[in-house]
Amino acid sequence: MTESAKPDATVFVKPTATYRLQLTPDFGFDQAAELVGYLTELGVSHLYLSPILQAVPASLHGYDVTDHSRVREEFGGVTGLRRLAGEGMPLVVDIVPNHMTVPVPESDNARLWEVLRDGPESGSARWFDIDWSSGKVAMPVLGGDTDVDAEVVPDGEVLRYYDHEFPVRQGSGGRLDDQFYRLVPWRESPGYRRFFDVSSLIGLRVEDREVFEATHEVILSLVAEGVVAGLRVDHPDGLADPRGYLARLRERAPVWTVAEKILIDDERLPADWQCDGTTGYDALNMVTRLFVDPAGAAPLIDTFVRQTAFPADYDVVRYEAKKQVLTQFFGGEVERLTREVPELREAMVELLAAMTVYRAYAVPGEEPPARTVALIRSAAAAAARHADPEAVARAADLVLSGPAETVTRFQQTCGPVMAKGVEDTALYRWYPLACLNEVGGEPDRFGVSPGEFHRFCAGLPPHTMTTLSTHDTKRSEDVRARLSVLSELPGEWAEAVAGWSAQVSFDPKLDYFAWQNLMAAWPISVERFSDYLYKAAREAKTSISWMAPDAAYEKGVRDFAARAIDVCGPSVAAFTERLDRYARVNSLGQKLVQLMMPGIPDVYQGSETTDFSLVDPDNRRPVDFAYRRSLLTAPGGDSWDAAKILVTRSALRLRARLDHELPYIPIEADQAAGREHTIAFARGNRAVAVATRFPAGLAKRGGWGPETLTLPPGRWREVLTGIQHTGRIPLAHLLGRYPVALLERD
Structure with a gap:
């Protein structure tokens, strides 16, 4: 790559909508290029890519960077990236300033290798946030009962421990005690700052200007060249000075930039962070809660406590x-x-x-x-x-x-x-209603009112990202859409769970969690379900953990998963089928709201149709784009998938015609019942979005009845159906074909 220069900010256009793709060794730049025509037809303006710099060759996510000087070879290298950019859809890329990987073998990270060999005086020592107080950096790689002297084998200028390898300090004679590192058991803390508790990811010191320049040289060059038009910054909270980092990044790359900042409740992004907003977990959690009936809180908590004893x-x-x-x-x-x-x-x-x-x-x-x-x-x-x-x-x-x-x-x-x-x-551990258990979520906050949601939207930066599903969400948006219905049917849910639990049980701390996710992700294979439960049990740390595995418990988890599907599968399927008439309403409603609320909407790969995925790696499985393309090229039909892709395409295309800074204007239905069961807002005088809330409750009261909604002045075309409207409209008419309405002013 050539030396980067500061690009002309005027050549970069902010997105109207992004589409996130997870690149893998089997799905690289050329495969992404084949989707540009489809995504253009869908209404996307920018293609949003997972990390593109060289990572561990087999990595399926790319956050384990090994070399900042190269675009990842498995994806097609810089040539393939330029070819993708040449397809005409601007690219947003995910960058990872907080950490690199400690690969196996360790020699695959040249910078780290130099530090391990030459110690704190090495040229690369300033790269890593290492604790040199003892003169050595602790490397947690040893197994349980390791005899270090017997199992660490000298091999020329390298010391080998199984698949690990470490450099020999000059003049040390290969003696382990004389190196700049010490090998410690894998459960011990490393001698460096890491990403969360992941010792295989070592913290970088990007607050150092030399480190910033070296780790960002390729990305800044691609921005200067016009290949990259936007940035997503991974985990800024790990940085020593995120404010200073974002200021430096904005100076060198004045493009649309969002930060993966998790905000809790009414927390807002600091005004002095020079970026356009967050990656959208704050919006995700607000939209999810909008479709959760707070009346279900007490009975659902009662069921949870009774089933789990938490x-x-x-x-x-x-x-x-x-x-x-x-x-x-x-x-x-x-x-x-x-x-x-x-x-x-x-x-x-x-x-x-x-x-x-x-x-x-x-x-x-x-x-x-x-x-x-x-x-x-x-x-x-x-x-x-x-x-x-x-x-x-x-x-x-x-x-x-x-x-x-x-x-x-x-x-x-x-x-x-x-x-x-x-x-x-x-x-x-605490999951009375698991759709609330999202990154940045508060599982004890059941629902928000339309008024609370309107106030939240009024404070959103116009170019922040909004989303419903990501590569890191614990459940996809449609899994959450199903779960949110349980807030309206807590009694029926409690009865169903009691019946299933009477037939199949394993661990009370896990079983109720399992039933929620089995129902919400149905249909699901035994393999996917058991893998998910095994990960969930390890995360909960009540019976096993990543640090304390238990083969017998793991077998119990997998046996439970198989028996739950075999014995209770037909009943779970019947319950889910009954639920889906309401979950479909929630799915389309939350999609329309997210795509039309303030911000830049992102669509995670495949979620333009229904997707019932669980936490990674389940949500990073290959997507059937041929199926989705067929729905887009031959629209019609009443299936959930057909309706969802219609809503997605219609909203994205309309957003492309709107100014992102159009004001957000709340709209209320004319009667109290209508206000309870709708969320509606205008974007300036150009567009109106209306969605149904609490569909099970609406059905119980017999539908919309005489409730109406008054549109802003003017003539309005409902985009999904083509019907013209003006003035006061019966909600039964406006929402007769679909449970949502998207109107554009003629």
């Missing part, structure tokens, strides 16, 4: 889960954080456990913002119930305005503890 209070489960991961996984991070104040270790642990967000936005040397102070003080008040209040107060002062190392390390540790303690533990 506490009814989510806060208790969340706290216990965060404390568990802090003890089991983050001892090294806590030790590094409290090295200068070891007497505050317990207080700091409790402060981390009490944090309710992924980052508090304190910056070393700056007066912390009022909201940051409020966040930390609130966490300190909660932490003081479990540790010495004076020590907690001191710890809070340090993370607000103490030494730069303490302020930064605390910020970088909050995210991993939230991710592992909440996303990957508590959300697998």
Whole structure:
């Protein structure tokens, strides 16, 4: 690649809509190029790609980067990427500034190899966030009862341990004790900052300008060349200075940029982060809750507690889960954080456990913002119930305005503890209604009102990303659409689960979780279902975990999955079929709302039709694009798939004709019953979106009856049906063919 230059920002156009593709060794740039015509017809403006830099050759996700100087060979290299860009659809790429991989063999990462060989004085030492306090970096690779001296084998300039290999320090004579690294058991914390608790991903120091330039040279060159027109920044919370990083990135690459920032509840992206918004989990969770009936909360929690014996209070489960991961996984991070104040270790642990967000936005040397102070003080008040209040107060002062190392390390540790303690533990333990258990979600917050949703949309940046499904969602949007119906039918659901559990049972902490996901992902193979449950059990950490596997329990999980499908499959299928008349309404409604609300809508691969996928790797399976192309080229029919692709195409094409900064204007139905069962809004005076809420309840009350909705002044064409409307319209007429309506002003 040639040296990058600052591109002319005027040549880049912000997307009207993106489409995310997961590239794999079997699905590279040439295969993506074959979809450009289809995606153009669908109404997408930009193609959004998973990471494109060289990663572990067999990687199916690309976040395990090994070499920043090359576009990934398995995808077709830079030549294939340019060929894809030449198809005419601008490209958005996912970049990974926080970490690289520690591959096996380790020699596949040249920068890391140099550091392991030459130590802290090596030219690449500044690349990695390594703890050199002991003079050696701990590498957690050893098995349980390893005799290191016997099993580490010298081989010229390399030391080998099974498939691992490590360089020999010059002049060391190949003696293991004389290297710049020490090999430790795989369960121990590494001697470097890592991604969450994944020791095979080593933290980068992109706050260093030289490291930034080296790790971004190819990406910046591609932007300057016009090959790349937008960026998605992975995990900015892991960075020492995300604000500074985004400012530098914006200066060098003034293109549309979104950050994978997980926001909780009413948290908003900091105004001084120079990006266009988030990757859309905040929008996803609000849209999901919009279709959840809050009246189902109490009975669903009762059923959950009765089936699992977990506490009814989510806060208790969340706290216990965060404390568990802090003890089991983050001892090294806590030790590094409290090295200068070891007497505050317990207080700091409790402060981390009490944090309710992924980052508090304190910056070393700056007066912390009022909201940051409020966040930390609130966490300190909660932490003081479990540790010495004076020590907690001191710890809070340090993370607000103490030494730069303490302020930064605390910020970088909050995210991993939230991710592992909440996303990957508590959300697998507390699941009265699993559609609420999404990244950034709050499973005890059942539903939002239209008014709350309208206020949320009014505050969204116009070019932030919105989404319903991603490569990281725990359940696809249509799985969640089915689950949300349970909030309207809690009694029928409880009865169904009781019947299934009486026939097949295994572990009360897992069974109820299994029934929800079996129903919502139906039909599903035994292999997919058992793989999912096995991962869920390990994430929950109540019986087994990734650190403590149990072959007998694993066999029990797989036997349960097979018996659940064999014995209860017909009953599960019948329940799901009954549910789907309502789930279809939720699916189309949430799709229309997401595509028409403020922001840049993203469509995850395949989700223009129904997709009943679970967490990765299930949601990264190959997509049948031939089937979807056939629906697009021969529209019609009343199937769920046909309706969903019609809604998707119609909304995306309409969005392409609209200004993204058109105001968001709430619309209410004319009668109270209509207001309860609809969500409606206008985008300026150009478009109106209307969706049905709580379809099971609507059916119970006999349908729309005389309820009406008054359109804004003018003549309006309903895009899905072609029917013209004006003024006050009966909802039974407006929503007679489809449970949603999309209107464009003539």
